[in-house]
Amino acid sequence: MxxxxxxxxxxxxxxxFGAVTAVDGLDLTxxxxEVVAFLGPNGAGKTTTIDMLLGLARPDAGEVRxxxxxxxxxxxxxRVAAVMQSGGxxxxxxVAETVxxxxxxxxxxxxxAEVLTRAGIADLADRLVGKCSGGQQQRLRFALALLPDPDVMVLDEPTTGMDVEGRRDFWQAxxxxxxxxxxxxFATHYLDEADAYADRIVLVRQGRVVADGTTAEIKNLAAGRIVRATLPGADQAGLAALPGVDTVEVRGDAVLIRTGDSDAVARHLLTRTAARDLEITSRNLEDAFLALTADASADVAPTTVPARVAATAAPTAGA
Amino acid sequence: MTTSSLTTPTGTATADRRPPALGGFSPAVLLIEMRRVLRNRRTLLFTMVMPAVFFLLFGLPQRGETLPNGRQVLAWIMVSLAVYGAMVATTSAGAAVATERALGWSRQLRLTPLRPAAYVATKVATAMVLGLAAVVIEFAVGATAGVRLPAHVWLLAGLAAWLGSLVFAALGLLIGYLGPAENVMQFMGPVLALLAMFGGLFLPVETLPDVLQRLAQFTPVWGVGQLARAPLTGDPVTLGVLANVLGWTAVFALGAARLFRRDTQRV
Known part of the structure; x- marks a missing residue:
């Protein structure tokens, strides 16, 4: 290896593109x-990066190997094949003639015949492409990409515009x-796709990699769990002093504690306080995604930048 | 690299991978292209059916009339309409590039080893097969309707009508590389009809007003028309006719080549 x-x-x-910087100093190996999800909101520079990766666009600077x-x-x-978003x-x-x-x-x-079967469209072989649904056309693009038996397969938001069933069939193939x-x-803006199909997630925002790691690592970036309980008159300072606690938020009778050690917090609440209705929730990928890809407009920028730098540095070094 | 590992993808790249022969130009491609064309009712209507119908409508009433050299007027009309059918056929085949660009197919092709030159060669070959079909069908309709000519006139007129339509394959490519558009022939159809009129394909140029007659000699259809009818009328193939055909071929081909280069260099 x-x-x-x-x-x-x-x-x-x-x-x-003119005054708009689509990709802004992106490094990636x-x-x-590896099965890598290229995850980011619309306009993050995913498609532009993929175009350069495939030689369909020439970078202003930098190198593609x-x-x-x-x-x-x-x-x-x-040696490389791609399934593009639309057209083509x-x-x-x-369907068979196209292949x-x-x-x-x-x-x-x-x-x-083999690629038609593997893409799950063998039964559509004689259908005109113009009469195929979006999902069927996408599986045809996948069949075309299978033809050369490529070493690298690139999929640019392959399930955009598909219904739930279409997406499931496509990913099954x-x-x-x-x-x-x-x-x-594969580029996607569906978190569940990245979560379900990738070994590694690369989060991009405004043309840069903002986080890079395994699905679990990316989830961890969203910092542990949330413990929620009903506790009238909670001692906010006392709770914040517990080991592992990041923030404590009091909303009326409810208290929300973000922590890296939910067990300790739960034990404390249940044994030392009058807390009831205790709930522990894991922050999911969506939280991580939102935290890391939120638009860095002036109001959020100062607080989110350090976290992001740390997020980028740690998993990359470990990979 | 070759012996390091059997399973790494980088190791499988060697012996069994090769680019296609002839840059991807092959009979298989041509065959599928032809099937596409045959599936397109509009193309068939304008290249095969319409010239034949024109012939029956405008040609048959002149049955029995003769040209100055004693040959049938019917034959004159047949050859002219064969040129018309062939030019529409080759233009539309070339202009298909515009449709394929609009559909994103050209972009898809850039993810395959197909060389751009092989792509253009396929388009030209398709155009010429289609052009030949247009000529053959028009001649068959003519022969059935009573056109009688010596074998060498059939052959020479047919060859000239067919090979002359290469000019319009080049025109089609030029239009095709001008910009992506799904229905470019909706615009080109009337343009071609106008050019055909100036080229004397529907009526002899001599029936036009004097000024238009002079102008007509510089339009791209006139030369091919004269060339194709020369075996029939016995008119000499003048320097003006040759200059017209070669000149327009050069203009269209160079224009197409220029746009083609612009298109392939843009990444």
Whole structure:
């Protein structure tokens, strides 16, 4: 493993469109076999980064290495394939014709029937592309991406606009495929997709990586759990002094305690106070996502910046 | 790199991976392209059906009339309409590039090893097959309706009508690379009809007013029309005719090449 070069290496990537900076000094290394979610709100620079990664856009500055070479080389040898958000299909071809046509552009591909089956659209082979639903078209794009049996598979918000069932079918196809050793990079703004399908999550905001780690690590960034209890006249200062407690908030009779050690807080509340209706909730990925990707407008910037810097530094060093 | 590991993806990259032959240009591609065209009713209507209907409408009433050299006027109309059918066919095949750009297919192609030159070659080949079909169908309708010509006239007129339509394959590509658009032929159809009129495909140029007659000689259809009808009328292929055909081919092809380069260099 150590002798293999990184699947994806982005160094100091920058891209502006007029006055808008879409990607602002992005660094990222993805190793062979990793399944990475590129997670961020709309306009975070995900698609622009993916375009540069695939050679569809030229960076203003920085470097892109794909499997040790340029994106164009990787494309030429069928080592990278992508499922784009929309477009890219001819409506007047059938599903099977589209796959056959695309196969003819490559030096060597997997059999047409095989990729149709793996993408779960074998029964749609003779349907005109223009008559396929959005989800079916997306599975067709996936079938096309399977053709060259790529080492790196890139999916740019592959389930945007799909209904719940469409999304589930699509991810089932992806998961069924999951060839061992294939590197998968997918952009998404659905947290549950990142949570369910990725080994590693890269959070981007305003064209930069703001956090990078395993799903669990990213969840931890949202700092532990919340203990909630009904406790009239709570001793706020006393609770805040308990080990592991970050903040204590009193809302009428209720008290909300953010803590890294929920057991200690719960034990204290139940044995030393009159607290009742105790609830412990884990902060989920969504909280982490919101905390890390919230727009850094003037009112929140000073308090959130240090946390974010720490978040970026720790998991990257460990990875 | 080759021996380090059998399972790392970077290790599988070697022997069995290669780019396609001829940059991805292949008979398979051509075959699927043809099927697409045949599925498009509008293209078929304008390239195959309409010229034939025109022939029956405007040609048949002139049955029995003869040209100065004794050949049938019917044959004159047939060859002219064959040129028209072929030019519409090749233009629309070339202009399909605009549709494919609008649909994002061109972008999708950039994620495959297909070379841009092979893509253009496919479009030109498709255009020429379609152009040939248009000529053959018009000639078949003519022959059925009573056009009688010596074999060499059939052949030479047919070849000239067909190969001359290469000018319009270039025009189609030029339009196709001008900008993405889904229905470019809705605009190009009337333009081509106008050019055909100035090129003397619907009526002899001599029936136009004097000023327009002079202008007509500089329009792109006139040269191909003259060239295709020369075997029939016995008119000499003048330097003016050749200059017209070659000149417009050069203009359209260079224009298309320029736009094509702009398109492929943009990343």
């Amino acid at each position: 150590t002798s293999a070069c990184p699947a994806v290496e982005l160094r100091g990537l920058r891209k502006s 993805i190793h062979p076999g 794909l499997l040790g070479g340029t994106p164009a080389e990787a494309v030429r040898y069928g 299909l001819l409506k007047d071809l059938t 056959r046509l695309t196969a003819s552009f490559f030096g060597r591909t997997r059999p047409v 992806i998961r069924a495929d999951a060839r061992s050793g294939r590197t998968v990079v």
